[in-house]
Amino acid sequence: SQTIHQWPATLVQPVGSPLSLECTVEGTSNPNLYWYRQAAGRGLQLLFYSVGIGQISSEVPQNLSASRPQDRQFILSSKKLLLSDSGFYLCAWRMSGLSAEAFFGQGTRLTVV
């Protein structure tokens, strides 16, 4: 069966520090991968998605970047965090296709102080 791992679960970082969140998927090949952010009390905002190794689509101009160094690994990064980067970050995967559903990780709650 397929599983998705996302870590860490919680993170407190000072303003100006770097960020690296990692997401890995097991049990499938060539998944589409997604990073979402959810501010407190708000909906899910799509940040990045990837349909293959090294292929990254950015949805919102921001202080973040994403990379996909391996087929089942998706990394969200920042060189210098801002207070506004605080939020709940979710990784998801789905198979390419018209009807495939998405599966989400348990999320990382990032607080920038």
Added chain:
Amino acid sequence: DAKTTQPPSMDCAEGRAANLPCNHSTISGNEYVYWYRQIHSQGPQYIIHGLKNNETNEMASLIITEDRKSSTLILPHATLRDTAVYYCIVRVSNTDKLIFGTGTRLQVFP
């Protein structure tokens, strides 16, 4: 892009059916409607999806209108554990993007 609109919040008595509406008037012919729910501080959970026909699984039923411009998610016997934010989404045409709206916050009360 096909967009969805949902009421921001709904209440439902425990044991009663919860009917959550969604409008997707710009949906294209080959786009599926998906429903997810998010319980506080967790990742969204897939519920059901459909294209044209009504669908049912162990969690819910999905009713799609004939013109496909709207749909309703039905939780036949709501429980307190069904309290969550419910998202109706449509995959963006010709891409692999999944865009979530603000969803409906369903509160099930005793």
